[in-house]
Amino acid sequence: MHGMYTDSHFHLLSLQQKGTDIPGLLARMESEGVHGLDIGTEVGDLPIRRKLVDGHPSFLLTAGIGPWGVGQSVRELQEEISQYGPICAIGEIGLDNHWKDYGTPAQQELLFENQIDLAEELHLPVIIHSREADMQMERILKQRTFSSQGIMHCFEGGRRLLDTALCKNFYISFSGVVTYKHNDWLQDLCTLVPDDRLLLETDSPYLAPVPMRGKPNSPLYIAYTYKKVAELRETSVSKLQTLVRDNLRSFVRQSGNDFPA
Numbered sequence: 001m002h003g004m005y006t007d008s009h010f011h012l013l014s015l016q017q018k019g020t021d022i023p024g025l026l027a028r029m030e031s032e033g034v035h036g037l038d039i040g041t042e043v044g045d046l047p048i049r050r051k052l053v054d055g056h057p058s059f060l061l062t063a064g065i066g067p068w069g070v071g072q073s074v075r076e077l078q079e080e081i082s083q084y085g086p087i088c089a090i091g092e093i094g095l096d097n098h099w100k101d102y103g104t105p106a107q108q109e110l111l112f113e114n115q116i117d118l119a120e121e122l123h124l125p126v127i128i129h130s131r132e133a134d135m136q137m138e139r140i141l142k143q144r145t146f147s148s149q150g151i152m153h154c155f156e157g158g159r160r161l162l163d164t165a166l167c168k169n170f171y172i173s174f175s176g177v178v179t180y181k182h183n184d185w186l187q188d189l190c191t192l193v194p195d196d197r198l199l200l201e202t203d204s205p206y207l208a209p210v211p212m213r214g215k216p217n218s219p220l221y222i223a224y225t226y227k228k229v230a231e232l233r234e235t236s237v238s239k240l241q242t243l244v245r246d247n248l249r250s251f252v253r254q255s256g257n258d259f260p261a
Helices: 012-017 022-031 046-053 074-084 105-122 134-143 159-167 184-192 219-232 237-253
Strands: 005-010 034-038 059-061 090-096 126-131 150-152 171-174 198-200
Touching: 005 171, 005 198, 005 219, 005 237, 012 022, 012 046, 022 034, 022 046, 022 219, 034 046, 034 219, 034 237, 046 059, 046 074, 074 105, 090 105, 090 134, 105 126, 105 134, 126 134, 134 159, 150 159, 159 171, 159 184, 184 219, 198 219, 198 237, 219 237
Parallel strands: 005 034, 034 059, 090 126, 126 150, 150 171, 171 198
Antiparallel strands: none
């Protein structure tokens, strides 16, 4: 594979809404060897995102309804996937207790569980958003079967949630948050993830890494997170690049997708 940097989670539509020239960005990503997953967040975004990445095989798509989408139809999402697929995962989906206008925990759980069912039905892995919801998330993960695995995206949970996710054979993805000062606890957890379970992401346009913190994030900033994580794990950036690339490739192959060789 030509890609030097793997970004397991970015949002091209949100980047576009913030004024980014997407064709220009994709061209720069390809020239700089950045590839990865453009992540869905709601019903209706897949056809628009499909057009954005058309002709760019280095960028694969997912589809899902995040916890902010309580009230949206999982059946409509399924119809959209059948029309505008293929996709490589259902996500991002999950739980968020930080923002109080996202619907009740029970409403979020129902939406989340219905999409886990959809993932099982379609034989797809899941990409999970979990914010301030460790105990709920642990309970759901323990109760459910994930026959095609999953990713805990932008991991900021505790040790128990990390262990539960690893027991379910999930990948753990760290964002630029791991570069922030005073996040020693998260940096410690980053060193505990086995090599074959580790992923890195930007979550662009959110959560820009140090030294870009405070600016709109970009997949082009992923190198800063690799540098920090390589230091934390006492390895080289080049070894980390190979590791993360191979891990994301294994993840997307479960859905019958792949990146260019």
